[in-house]
Amino acid sequence: xxxxxxxxxxxxxxxxxxxxxxxxxxxxxxxxxxxxxxxxxxxxxxxxxxxxxxxxxxxxxxxxxxxxxxxxxxxxxxxxxxxxxxxxxxxxxxxxxxxxxxxxxxxxxxxxxxxxxxxxxxxxxxxxxxxxxxxxxxxxxxxxxxxxxxxxxxxxxxxxxxxxxxxxxxxxxxxxxxxxxxxxxxxxxxxxxxxxxxxxxxxxxxxxxxxxxxxxxxxxxxxxxxxxxxxxxxxxxxxxxxxxxxxxxxxxxxxxxxxxxxxxxxxxxxxxxxxxxxxxxxxxxxxxxxxxxxxxxxxxxxxxxxxxxxxxxxxxxxxxxxxxxxxxxxxxxxxxxxxxxxxxxxxxxxxxxxxxxxxxxxxxxxxxxxxxxxxxxxxxxxxxxxxxxxxxxxxxxxxxxxxxxxxxxxxxxxxxxxxxxxxxxxxxxxxxxxxxxxxxxxxxxxxxxxxxxxxxxxxxxxxxxxxxxxxxxxxxx
Amino acid sequence: xxxxxxxxxxxxxxxxxxxxxxxxxxxxxxxxxxxxxxxxxxxxxxxxxxxxxxxxxxxxxxxxxxxxxxxxxxxxxxxxxxxxxxxxxxxxxxxxxxxxxxxxxxxxxxxxxxxxxxxxxxxxxxxxxxxxxxxxxxxxxxxxxxxxxxxxxxxxxxxxxxxxxxxxxxxxxxxxxxxxxxxxxxxxxxxxxxxxxxxxxxxxxxxxxxxxxxxxxxxxxxxxxxxxxxxxxxxxxxxxxxxxxxxxxxxxxxxxxxxxxxxxxxxxxxxxxxxxxxxxxxxxxxxxxxxxxxxxxxxxxxxxxxxxxxxxxxxxxxxxxxxxxxxxxxxxxxxxxxxxxxxxxxxxxxxxxxxxxxxxxxxxxxxxxxxxxxxxxxxxxxxxxxxxxxxxxxxxxxxxxxxxxxxxxxxxxxxxxxxxxxxxxxxxxxxxxxxxxxxxxxxxxxxxxxxxxxxxxxxxxxxxxxxxxxxxxxxxx
Numbered sequence: 028x029x030x031x032x033x034x035x036x037x038x039x040x041x042x043x044x045x046x047x048x049x050x051x052x053x054x055x056x057x058x059x060x061x062x063x064x065x066x067x068x069x070x071x072x073x074x075x076x077x078x079x080x081x082x083x084x085x086x087x088x089x090x091x092x093x094x095x096x097x098x099x100x101x102x103x104x105x106x107x108x109x110x111x112x113x114x115x116x117x118x119x120x121x122x123x124x125x126x127x128x129x130x131x132x133x134x135x136x137x138x139x140x141x142x143x144x145x146x147x148x149x150x151x152x153x154x155x156x157x158x159x160x161x162x163x164x165x166x167x168x169x170x171x172x173x174x175x176x177x178x179x180x181x182x183x184x185x186x187x188x189x190x191x192x193x194x195x196x197x198x199x200x201x202x203x204x205x206x207x208x209x210x211x212x213x214x215x216x217x218x219x220x221x222x223x224x225x226x227x228x229x230x231x232x233x234x235x236x237x238x239x240x241x242x243x244x245x246x247x248x249x250x251x252x253x254x255x256x257x258x259x260x261x262x263x264x265x266x267x268x269x270x271x272x273x274x275x276x277x278x279x280x281x282x283x284x285x286x287x288x289x290x291x292x293x294x295x296x297x298x299x300x301x302x303x304x305x306x307x308x309x310x311x312x313x314x315x316x317x318x319x320x321x322x323x324x325x326x327x328x329x330x331x332x333x334x335x336x337x338x339x340x341x342x343x344x345x346x347x348x349x350x351x352x353x354x355x356x357x358x359x360x361x362x363x364x365x366x367x368x369x370x371x372x373x374x375x376x377x378x379x380x381x382x383x384x385x386x387x388x389x390x391x392x393x394x395x396x397x398x399x400x401x402x403x404x405x406x407x408x409x410x411x412x413x414x415x416x417x418x419x420x421x422x423x424x425x426x427x428x429x430x431x432x433x434x435x436x437x438x439x440x441x442x443x444x445x446x447x448x449x450x451x452x453x454x455x456x457x458x459x460x461x462x463x464x465x466x467x468x469x470x471x472x473x474x475x476x477x478x479x480x481x482x483x484x485x486x487x488x489x490x491x492x493x494x495x496x497x498x499x500x501x502x503x504x
Numbered sequence: 505x506x507x508x509x510x511x512x513x514x515x516x517x518x519x520x521x522x523x524x525x526x527x528x529x530x531x532x533x534x535x536x537x538x539x540x541x542x543x544x545x546x547x548x549x550x551x552x553x554x555x556x557x558x559x560x561x562x563x564x565x566x567x568x569x570x571x572x573x574x575x576x577x578x579x580x581x582x583x584x585x586x587x588x589x590x591x592x593x594x595x596x597x598x599x600x601x602x603x604x605x606x607x608x609x610x611x612x613x614x615x616x617x618x619x620x621x622x623x624x625x626x627x628x629x630x631x632x633x634x635x636x637x638x639x640x641x642x643x644x645x646x647x648x649x650x651x652x653x654x655x656x657x658x659x660x661x662x663x664x665x666x667x668x669x670x671x672x673x674x675x676x677x678x679x680x681x682x683x684x685x686x687x688x689x690x691x692x693x694x695x696x697x698x699x700x701x702x703x704x705x706x707x708x709x710x711x712x713x714x715x716x717x718x719x720x721x722x723x724x725x726x727x728x729x730x731x732x733x734x735x736x737x738x739x740x741x742x743x744x745x746x747x748x749x750x751x752x753x754x755x756x757x758x759x760x761x762x763x764x765x766x767x768x769x770x771x772x773x774x775x776x777x778x779x780x781x782x783x784x785x786x787x788x789x790x791x792x793x794x795x796x797x798x799x800x801x802x803x804x805x806x807x808x809x810x811x812x813x814x815x816x817x818x819x820x821x822x823x824x825x826x827x828x829x830x831x832x833x834x835x836x837x838x839x840x841x842x843x844x845x846x847x848x849x850x851x852x853x854x855x856x857x858x859x860x861x862x863x864x865x866x867x868x869x870x871x872x873x874x875x876x877x878x879x880x881x882x883x884x885x886x887x888x889x890x891x892x893x894x895x896x897x898x899x900x901x902x903x904x905x906x907x908x909x910x911x912x913x914x915x916x917x918x919x920x921x922x923x924x925x926x927x928x929x930x931x932x933x934x935x936x937x938x939x940x941x942x943x944x945x946x947x948x949x950x951x952x953x954x955x956x957x958x959x960x961x962x963x964x965x966x967x968x969x970x971x972x973x974x975x976x977x978x979x980x981x
Contacts, residue, residue: 058865109853110853132853133853133854133865134852134853134854137856138852138853138856140852143852165818193819194819195818195819195822196818196819197817197818197819197820197894198819198820198823199819201819201820201894208934208935246819248822272823274819274822274823274826275822275825275826276826276830277825277826277828277829277830277835278829279825279826279828279829279834279835279836279859280822280823280825280826280829280835282825282835282837282858282859283821283822283825283835283856283858283859283860284822285858286821286856286857286858286862287818287819287821287822287856287862288818311826311830312823312827312961313823314959340674341642341672341673341674341764341765342670342671342672342673342674342675342676342678342723342751342764343674343675343678344760344763344764345672345725345751345752345757345760345761345764346675346749346751346757346789346790348752348754348756348757348759348760349751349752349753349754349756349757349788350789351754351756352754352755352756352757353753353754353788357756358754358756358757358759358760359756360759375611375615375617375620376586376587376609376610376611376615377610377611379614379615379760379763379764380763381759381760381762381763382756382759382760383760385763385764388535388610417674417678455932455934457685457932457939457942457943457946458685458943459936459939459940459943462934462936462939463936465934466934466935466936469934482791484789
């Protein structure tokens, strides 16, 4: 039987001390060094120990030759050792009062090699015998801004309402790094890998009860106990919004899962049906997950599906109207009275006073832009407004940081006075001279609490998913 | 009746002289100045005249107060004047022997205003009377690297095999600017707007016969003569690959079309059926159009749908296998003998020797990476190889330019010796420190003639579209 004493997993996220066992002393770019870099950068404030039989020093931290060598208790071990000695490390940890070991180490069941499958069961056995809980192996472990536990440099130390349970380490790093650029912050992130002890059920039950977590994201490759997982999901969705990305829903994907975390994948239709029943938002990529998070966090729920699209670009207007309507949203015609009101102060040439409103030629006039924007927002037929400045279509002089900034400033300055939820679409650019201006604009929108999307398709898709979810779970979002 | 004398439109693309009529002298950031900036940057080598009643000088070029004021004939006029005086400008042009006028000017039929609709018919009337051909109004006109005619600074002056006929100006700028970063070059691009004289049929017939154009891209909002358009498409698809983006396929999109170029949009299903019948590649966005172009130009047609995915990231492996298989491609299991061959020199921990091949832990060893890459490429079950380095999931130290460069160099150095077509997925980054490294990598791949995609989904989608098209048009691609 598995080691599930039923007590809260809170100790995993708030260790009193951490030891990095198996960190490389020689090569500062070795992957094991990432964990030390992360904890130094996060300014982890509790005792932090390094262990390597060779001893020595790294960045002013003494390297102990063994765990025994360390004075006092150790709460949490990050195991970076070779898979072959992992079971022995568990035994060694008992002496030091270790409560949890996160094994980053790969090379267990996921290889498909019988010897290494056996090694993983030895690890499970050692955990059970000692009572020490194990995260992994083959994963990145825990990121918790509150306790400053982190597995990657450049993660934000400001917390937020999103919990992420990810079977994959790479996907967890990707999500945190990309979502942080859009203003998303996390309560707890766990990359749990092969799940030899602590698994998706333990973590989901914990997150469902965690007061710091309002939205639960899941990247799941496979589950071992379907009944318990469903129960945990039911509980989680009762009070929180759950977003699920299921990896391995195709034949090739399922084979990849077998090689990655040795889990059983399950068919796409089964998972879709489950999500539908329980009111879970099902996404098909990490980027889609981030788009949904941004919508949930920064866009007050619109009263309906009617979008007014306001910005720059005639050809863009046509394509974004198609993007929105083909994804379940509506881009209604502006009524005569709204158009007349706009016509009073807007030149006809180069502006298109329909919906989308292409304000290309008048955008340089700050006052009329703001006035037009407020008029279309105020219209009772408008449920939300999406602003488009299709940066990629402009010739370079347009895109000086100052000009772009000025254009975009038209929209967000009066945001609090706007009567409708709004969203910004800002397309990233590869060109350095544009990239900087766009990044600045993205940062300013994010600081103002606006939802930012990188494409019209992404915005339409996420807003549609959130609206559809809200309809099935009234009052929950 | 329309002015269609039947002679080639070649004179549109190779004018002997150009006059910019209505260019602003006061404000160097005014939109009319873009055309001068573009022609200066492209080093247009024929006589170039500027006209504005106020006279003066811009960047060392004399500004003539009227067309009459210019000595000698003028071949091609770019009309930047107010819509109200556009018909009069056509009349004035007869004296100077002008053969074509491109009216960038907006404010005609597309406004829906009866007076301005009348203005557009006066323009048509003037063209008919004088025999001068008109491009537009409400468009960006012509870009032809061979003659150095251009409507945007920063367009490449190196030519290529792609012709683009675009009803929208913004979409034409977007396509050229974004596609050039991926190595795509153009024979001729025409943004033709309201099509009051020269229309999609004239241009399509021209491009179909143009020896410089091998692939024809179309962005169409609406057509005026369905029978002739179909005939022109039939002719074009006989010898060339045609890619079509139809704008206005939803109700809201069709309304936007009416406001943008006053064309009739037509339903999506009609257009899809047409594309299927004629073997046209139908795309839903400009980015998809670029992905297809990159595939056609830089990926030798794979013999089948079996992809081997090779690179870095276990979680990425699962998701990209799903991305590929859900888009009609296959990610077959590697056979025992290929896996054994890889196992001979690849450590088990941290590498996944299936398909996708996650070579995370061994990628730093150049020799074994190349060897592994060649082994999976050589396998008879492999039709093409896609390399993935999911940059977005790495912690920063990994992404120094030098390291990324080194990693990617493993793949493209021996490209010519590789027995199978290959593609690279390189995800752009917003972060300046990464953006530069990734841009460098993209540029190097592009210089090596490799197809580069910004996401797995984009790569899978485009490769699937090209393979499907090749099946319906054997021998054509």
